[in-house]
Amino acid sequence: MGNTYYDIFEISHTATAEEIKLAYRKMALKFHPDRNQDKEFSDSKMKEINFIYSILSNPEKKKWYDSTISFDGTYEEKQNYSYSYNHIFCDELFVTDSKGRHSKLKVGDTIYYLVEIDKSIITWKYKGKEYFDVVVKNIFDPECKDDFAKAVKFDFNKTPLCTAHWGNSEMIIYKEDFESFWISQESYSILDKRKGLFSAILILCLLVLGGYYFYSKFKPTSEQQEFLKSKSELNAKYLEEEKKYYKDEFFATDAEISYILSEYYTVCTKERTKIKRDTDISNIPDKLGLVIGAVSEGEEVTVLLYCSTLDGYKIKYKNLTGWVGASRLENPVCKDENKENE
Numbered sequence: 001m002g003n004t005y006y007d008i009f010e011i012s013h014t015a016t017a018e019e020i021k022l023a024y025r026k027m028a029l030k031f032h033p034d035r036n037q038d039k040e041f042s043d044s045k046m047k048e049i050n051f052i053y054s055i056l057s058n059p060e061k062k063k064w065y066d067s068t069i070s071f072d073g074t075y076e077e078k079q080n081y082s083y084s085y086n087h088i089f090c091d092e093l094f095v096t097d098s099k100g101r102h103s104k105l106k107v108g109d110t111i112y113y114l115v116e117i118d119k120s121i122i123t124w125k126y127k128g129k130e131y132f133d134v135v136v137k138n139i140f141d142p143e144c145k146d147d148f149a150k151a152v153k154f155d156f157n158k159t160p161l162c163t164a165h166w167g168n169s170e171m172i173i174y175k176e177d178f179e180s181f182w183i184s185q186e187s188y189s190i191l192d193k194r195k196g197l198f199s200a201i202l203i204l205c206l207l208v209l210g211g212y213y214f215y216s217k218f219k220p221t222s223e224q225q226e227f228l229k230s231k232s233e234l235n236a237k238y239l240e241e242e243k244k245y246y247k248d249e250f251f252a253t254d255a256e257i258s259y260i261l262s263e264y265y266t267v268c269t270k271e272r273t274k275i276k277r278d279t280d281i282s283n284i285p286d287k288l289g290l291v292i293g294a295v296s297e298g299e300e301v302t303v304l305l306y307c308s309t310l311d312g313y314k315i316k317y318k319n320l321t322g323w324v325g326a327s328r329l330e331n332p333v334c335k336d337e338n339k340e341n342e
Helices: 005-009 017-031 039-056 059-066 075-083 142-151 175-181 185-217 222-250 254-261
Strands: 092-096 102-106 110-121 124-140 160-166 169-174 272-274 279-282 291-295 300-307 312-317 320-325
Touching (some): 039 124, 092 175, 124 142, 169 175, 254 300, 291 320
Antiparallel strands (some): 092 102, 110 124, 160 169, 279 291, 279 320
């Protein structure tokens, strides 16, 4: 994945409005859900593409974005440059989002931006609205604003609020833009609950009508009813036991458990290995994750989980658990526990 929106669209930062539109259409055609079997991935990719297009196609937003990136250095160089000025960041800050909601913004929070995305039902095509989400990496400390320019390139007409990232891309989000376009994790939770309540009511009505029809036609016997009830209870109990097992034995978070159940992460048989050289441990198998500790060269660790997509391993070292890259381990091995137990 490219480092900037222009890289992702495979265009120059001097591209015209027409070139940006053509690049958008090319990307949309490539990743449209109707052309891909992996609907979940294509839906996510289309949200990302529409988010980028909503920025680059709007002259004001494009000017804002251009002020947040530098075209004369690599992504890694910019990252290292910023790390020398960690004192300009804080862990949390009270903010106001585009819904006018006051809340506390914290490092690691998810914030959301509303975008339009192409959707279809059979042959009917329409525009749907969904929220594109990014994770807050750093929060600028207002008390250190005089030092901001030493660490990052930004628009001096605005106030940097935080940096956020998804994948390998990173951006500065300004206080003024956050208050105009973004919503906080708290606002999204409230909207999601309302949406969920509306959907639940609609589904409930359909289920009641459909259920009444089928029940009147195919009313099960008392023995069948009892069997279905016991089977449902058994499945729910098994799933809870499985989740508890991953938490207790592999120190998995709720997010990691969902990845395990979807087979994105592999559960390992807890093989032992050693750290090849001093390394940081992150909370996620992504190089932009938050550092939660460190392990010295030669220390022995236990391999818990493996993410093949990012080639990262979750390890346990004493009382510390977290993710490291495969290159940091001596002969890393993850035997799939589920296959070993079959």
